[in-house]
């Protein structure tokens with residue numbers, strides 16, 4: 153069932169992606185919908201993910217609409233930014249239900265959803281909504297952490313359990329992993345997931361092709377900011393040395409979007425450092441690249457030979 157009206161839910165501020173040059177269209181005509189979800193409940197080391205959506209949207213006003221890599225103007229894409237969710241103060245089950253309801257509304261209207269977190273606990277609800285619309289779904293996770301714990305600090309909905317919950321919905325591929333517990337390492341081979349450890353990616357120059365080959369037809373991409381090189385992205389609550397460079401991340405995404413139908417994505421775990429705009433800007437630019445890879449013509453999207 154498709155609904156041309158935007159989902160209705162409690163919300164706080166409304167800052168739109170890219171400011172006015174991008175906001176050319178209302179919800180009904182939008183190809184892509186941005187949903188700010190400022191969840192900051194189970195972050196285990198440093199808190200601050202609640203500030204990420206508004207910082208990312210504020211930074212996005214500085215973006216150019218022209219993508220030089222694909223020679224594509226983002227003004228050709230109908231982008232609609234929904235207001236920032238005001239999440240229920242009760243338990244995380246209520247939060248997950250609210251996120252799943254809103255996301256289901258958007259996916260049912262056949263729109264490409266970009267969830268802007270917030271902590272990683274938002275992902276299972278977004279994936280559950282995406283899987284109802286596009287099945288079978290496959291999740292590609294970019295992250296330093298495997299997030300495969302069954303419970304953490306007494307909760308199954310903790311951000312350290314995000315991928316374990318995702319695997320209750322669909323299979324996954326995990327990229328950039330360099331931090332996991334012994335319990336996670338032992339259980340991983342029994343789960344429907346493929347792990348690409350950061351150390352393997354350093355040794356295997358064909359890792360991007362291997363990642364893409366193993367994906368299903370319909371893909372959801374979840375990007376935890378700590379999957380990136382710590383030197384590039386220190387604004388995270390649980391930092392880990394190593395990680396993907398910007399060219400590695402964008403090459404991977406370009407290949408995935410070129411080869412598969414990506415139905416939605418999220419960017420999570422940014423923990424802005426006061427006074428430093430580089431990290432929210434990186435996330436805003438990442439959204440721009442994702443939109444270009446998703447909506448440029450197929451012949452523009454294909455990576456150059458040999459990449």
Ligand SMILES: [Mn+2]
Nearest residue numbers: 296297376378
């Ligand atoms: Mn992580």
